[in-house]
Amino acid sequence: xxxxxxxxxxxxxxxxxxxxxxxxxxxxxxxxxxxxxxxxxxxxxxxxxxxxxxxxxxxxxxxxxxxxxxxxxxxxxxxxxxxxxxxxxxxxxxxxxxxxxxxxxxxxxxxxxxxxxxxxxxxxxxxxxxxxxxxxxxxxxxxxxxxxxxxxxxxxxxxxxxxxxxxxxxxxxxxxxxxxxxxxxxxxxx
Numbered sequence: 621x622x623x624x625x626x627x628x629x630x631x632x633x634x635x636x637x638x639x640x641x642x643x644x645x646x647x648x649x650x651x652x653x654x655x656x657x658x659x660x661x662x663x664x665x666x667x668x669x670x671x672x673x674x675x676x677x678x679x680x681x682x683x684x685x686x687x688x689x690x691x692x693x694x695x696x697x698x699x700x701x702x703x704x705x706x707x708x709x710x711x712x713x714x715x716x717x718x719x720x721x722x723x724x725x726x727x728x729x730x731x732x733x734x735x736x737x738x739x740x741x742x743x744x745x746x747x748x749x750x751x752x753x754x755x756x757x758x759x760x761x762x763x764x765x766x767x768x769x770x771x772x773x774x775x776x777x778x779x780x781x782x783x784x785x786x787x788x789x790x791x792x793x794x795x796x797x798x799x800x801x802x803x804x805x806x807x808x809x810x
Contacts, residue, residue: 653695668769675773678770679786681762689759696803707732710732711732756800760800767793
């Protein structure tokens with residue numbers, strides 16, 4: 621391998637290392653958002669239903685769901701995008717540079733085996749569906765339950781501002797739910 625090719629390969633491998641570092645950081649941050657969501661919900665529910673109950677506090681939960689859910693979704697999408705870039709672009713660059721491109725998928729897997737193999741796990745789709753359900757419950761359904769609880773606790777004449785706010789929250793939660801489903805990455809293979 622020529623010196624110029626070796627330098628390019630080193631750059632690609634450094635890029636791979638940096639991408640994996642970013643991916644790992646985003647995975648940790650994303651996964652911690654579930655714990656943050658549970659903590660926020662516990663604190664707000666204590667305020668809404670505690671000794672000095674205030675049903676208006678329930679209107680905070682959908683906003684928390686939206687902000688935390690959207691942040692979760694963006695990080696999850698970036699994690700997926702990094703994986704796709706590695707599988708489709710970086711693997712191709714390294715394969716061409718090393719002359720492995722003409723040798724088939726086995727040669728490519730020898731370069732970046734984990735990036736391709738973990739997507740072929742027969743249980744992957746089931747795990748992704750289970751994660752989709754957890755995400756929808758944590759970030760969408762919980763906010764909707766808070767809205768229903770708010771509507772049930774309020775007298776029939778809810779102030780117009782609270783009605784408008786709660787309906788806006790409901791629409792945004794539905795949009796978030798659709799986006800979480802759309803970006804669930806339930807696919808298999810390369």
